[in-house]
Amino acid sequence: MIRFSSLMSSFTWRQNGTYPKFKISHIPDFNATELWLVSILQRLKEPKLIQQVHAHIVVSGLFRSTRLCNRLMNSYASCRHIGEINKVFCFIEHKNLVSWTILINGFTKNGFFVEAIEKFGQMVNCGLMPNAITISSVLPAVGKLRLILMGKSLHCYWVKQEYRCNVFVQSGLVHMYSKFGCPIAARYVFDSMSERNAVSWNAIIFGYSHNGMVEEAIGLFNLMRRSLLMDTFTIMSLVSAAFGVGDLQIVTQIHGLVVKSGHDKSQPVETRLMEMYIDVNFVDDAYCIFFEMSVKDVVAWTLMLTGFVKSANLSMAVEHFNQMMATEDVELDSVALIGILSGCSSSGALQQGRRVHALVIKIGIEGDTFLGSSIIDMYANCAKLGDARRFFEGMAVKDAACWNALIAGNGMHGYGNDAVHLFQEMQDLGIDPNESTLVSVLSACGHGGLVEQGLYIFDNMVARWNLFPNQKHYACVVDLLGRAGRLNDAYSVISNMHLQPGVDVYGALLGACKAHGNIELGVEVSQRLFELKPEDAGYYVLLSNIYALSGNLEGVKSTRSLLRSTALKKDPGLSSVEINGAVYTFMASEKDHPLYPEISRFLKDLIFRIQEEGYVPDTKSVYQDVAEDLKKDILYHHSEKLAIAFGLMRTKPGAIIRVTKNLRACNDCHSSCKYISKVFGRALVIKDKNRFHVFHDGNCSCGDYW
Numbered sequence: 001m002i003r004f005s006s007l008m009s010s011f012t013w014r015q016n017g018t019y020p021k022f023k024i025s026h027i028p029d030f031n032a033t034e035l036w037l038v039s040i041l042q043r044l045k046e047p048k049l050i051q052q053v054h055a056h057i058v059v060s061g062l063f064r065s066t067r068l069c070n071r072l073m074n075s076y077a078s079c080r081h082i083g084e085i086n087k088v089f090c091f092i093e094h095k096n097l098v099s100w101t102i103l104i105n106g107f108t109k110n111g112f113f114v115e116a117i118e119k120f121g122q123m124v125n126c127g128l129m130p131n132a133i134t135i136s137s138v139l140p141a142v143g144k145l146r147l148i149l150m151g152k153s154l155h156c157y158w159v160k161q162e163y164r165c166n167v168f169v170q171s172g173l174v175h176m177y178s179k180f181g182c183p184i185a186a187r188y189v190f191d192s193m194s195e196r197n198a199v200s201w202n203a204i205i206f207g208y209s210h211n212g213m214v215e216e217a218i219g220l221f222n223l224m225r226r227s228l229l230m231d232t233f234t235i236m237s238l239v240s241a242a243f244g245v246g247d248l249q250i251v252t253q254i255h256g257l258v259v260k261s262g263h264d265k266s267q268p269v270e271t272r273l274m275e276m277y278i279d280v281n282f283v284d285d286a287y288c289i290f291f292e293m294s295v296k297d298v299v300a301w302t303l304m305l306t307g308f309v310k311s312a313n314l315s316m317a318v319e320h321f322n323q324m325m326a327t328e329d330v331e332l333d334s335v336a337l338i339g340i341l342s343g344c345s346s347s348g349a350l351q352q353g354r355r356v357h358a359l360v361i362k363i364g365i366e367g368d369t370f371l372g373s374s375i376i377d378m379y380a381n382c383a384k385l386g387d388a389r390r391f392f393e394g395m396a397v398k399d400a401a402c403w404n405a406l407i408a409g410n411g412m413h414g415y416g417n418d419a420v421h422l423f424q425e426m427q428d429l430g431i432d433p434n435e436s437t438l439v440s441v442l443s444a445c446g447h448g449g450l451v452e453q454g455l456y457i458f459d460n461m462v463a464r465w466n467l468f469p470n471q472k473h474y475a476c477v478v479d480l481l482g483r484a485g486r487l488n489d490a491y492s493v494i495s496n497m498h499l500q501p502g503v504d505v506y507g508a509l510l511g512a513c514k515a516h517g518n519i520e521l522g523v524e525v526s527q528r529l530f531e532l533k534p535e536d537a538g539y540y541v542l543l544s545n546i547y548a549l550s551g552n553l554e555g556v557k558s559t560r561s562l563l564r565s566t567a568l569k570k571d572p573g574l575s576s577v578e579i580n581g582a583v584y585t586f587m588a589s590e591k592d593h594p595l596y597p598e599i600s601r602f603l604k605d606l607i608f609r610i611q612e613e614g615y616v617p618d619t620k621s622v623y624q625d626v627a628e629d630l631k632k633d634i635l636y637h638h639s640e641k642l643a644i645a646f647g648l649m650r651t652k653p654g655a656i657i658r659v660t661k662n663l664r665a666c667n668d669c670h671s672s673c674k675y676i677s678k679v680f681g682r683a684l685v686i687k688d689k690n691r692f693h694v695f696h697d698g699n700c701s702c703g704d705y706w
């Protein structure tokens with residue numbers, strides 16, 4: 001009694017005198033108490049106060065009142081205390097439909113879908129038939145668990161009850177069918193509704209967007225705009241739909257709709273739009289949204305950072321990162337640090353990478369293994385394998401990602417044996433390799449020429465590590481066999497694949513065909529590649545080179561004409577070089593680069609000098625159909641040549657030039673690098689998409705196979 005009155009006094013105090021002061025002696029009888037408690041519970045929002053009322057109900061024997069207990073469950077539901085709801089439910093002697101419904105609803109709202117379905121079954125077994133609220137409470141669980149049969153039975157039951165028009169049940173059905181991947185059924189229910197609210201509209205728009213029918217979603221969205229106001233949820237599901245399709249026209253259209261509806265200033269919508277633009281590589285548009293945001297949180301800052309990194313704009317990424325550090329309200333977290341490290345890694349920006357490493361130590365989070373693996377990856381990609389190793393050894397806790405980063409680093413440098421040792425060591429320490437580890441070690445075996453070890457690992461993937469080979473593993477093993485000239489074995493690996501062979505797998509085989517001059521197989525493989533990826537110019541060039549090597553001019557001609565008839569996309573070649581801590585990035589044929597006039601003079605002289613030494617431009621590497629002179633001009637302006645020329649100009653004699661490229665190096669650049677290393681007496685460390693090439697005195701560490 002004391003506890004109860006103290007609760008009441010605290011309650012009256014909290015309500016600021018809304019209720020008359022109350023003493024326990026004022027309660028006339030049991031029924032009145034019950035009623036009074038129900039009315040109090042309706043207003044209670046704080047779990048602590050609800051628990052006190054709960055205690056009183058138990059102590060005073062009032063828990064025999066189903067109505068009061070239901071009310072108590074509802075109060076717990078409002079603060080999402082699912083455990084308490086369940087406790088009260090178990091206590092109720094005479095559970096009615098309302099009790100069951102509150103429990104089921106509590107379970108679905110809190111993500112306990114299996115439990116919700118179980119309770120629903122138990123309720124029906126007790127002979128209680130669901131009403132509209134029970135059904136709309138269980139439908140989200142049915143949709144989420146994709147219980148199609150149960151969903152259909154519920155729908156039938158509902159129709160038979162002739163309660164057909166209930167906006168909650170019908171919206172629930174629309175949502176459920178969308179989750180089942182049946183937008184037509186969802187639309188059928190939607191069209192039969194006599195009354196619709198925002199939830200129903202959201203459900204059908206979600207249904208179309210979730211199932212990739214963006215045009216239909218936009219059509220409905222336009223209809224919805226006329227009938228009522230949409231909420232952030234509608235916008236988000238529409239934006240997500242456009243995001244999934246990745247079609248720029250749709251993206252722009254939806255952005256227009258968002259602005260028209262006035263929702264463009266809501267932070268979740270802004271963030272989602274930024275994400276969408278970054279995904280289709282329209283980083284400038286993402287930046288416009290970011291720039292205009294009134295409140296920029298750490299998520300928005302990090303997202304923008306990822307955008308710059310993804311578009312290989314490291315100088316903007318660094319500037320953005322520095323601004324982010326200087327912003328008081330934004331605290332750097334490991335996601336942002338991993339973002340900037342990945343930028344340093346992909347552009348070979350060692351000095352900036354070191355700065356970030358120092359910052360990580362300063363903040364004191366170098367023990368974070370995610371971050372740790374990014375640091376290892378950064379050093380390995382900046383050709384500082386020793387530093388990567390030292391950092392790795394200093395880590396107190398290492399997970400598979402850290403080992404993977406170091407194994408991959410060794411592989412890229414061509415140190416196959418070290419990679420295999422690390423792979424063994426990792427297992428000796430009880431760390432299970434994952435899919436990425438196997439990709440790293442197989443690729444390391446390929447680059448290091450360790451055919452037998454690689455095959456052994458590949459053959460034992462399932463038996464030893466319970467890992468099924470994916471496209472990447474197959475591509476690695478095809479590459480491994482191809483390098484060793486075992487084209488037939490590579491071909492039979494592809495024929496026996498348990499997956500449909502993809503672009504990477506055939507691409508690896510085509511490279512091998514070229515290296516070993518196997519025209520017949522090369523033509524067959526090219527055919528598959530043209531079917532899989534008709535817009536990629538690289539494969540046409542490779543095939544035409546295979547024909548050219550074997551002197552088949554007819555073949556060269558036909559490939560070239562095929563090439564002309566296809567609309568081709570080629571990722572722009574980007575190369576970066578770091579000089580005194582600043583990263584300079586060059587795009588192929590970028591003649592409007594501010595440094596170009598300076599570089600151009602140097603480049604002309606460079607070409608002249610290596611030609612004297614025997615370099616002949618390999619115009620077969622050019623896929624554009626232009627005059628011979630223009631082809632040479634295109635070759636001389638490949639991004640890595642611009643970066644190398646700039647590096648030679650700006651560094652002291654004898655210094656090593658390090659260049660990082662986003663694509664695979666072409667034949668011509670590879671051979672010119674050999675000449676440059678000899679003529680200028682410089683070591684060139686070029687990292688392309690797959691590996692490091694170390695050019696020294698006219699030779700390359702890759703042995704001309706890459």
Ligand SMILES: [Zn+2]
Nearest residue numbers: 638666668669
């Ligand atoms: Zn090139």
Ligand SMILES: [Zn+2]
Nearest residue numbers: 693700702704
């Ligand atoms: Zn090489």
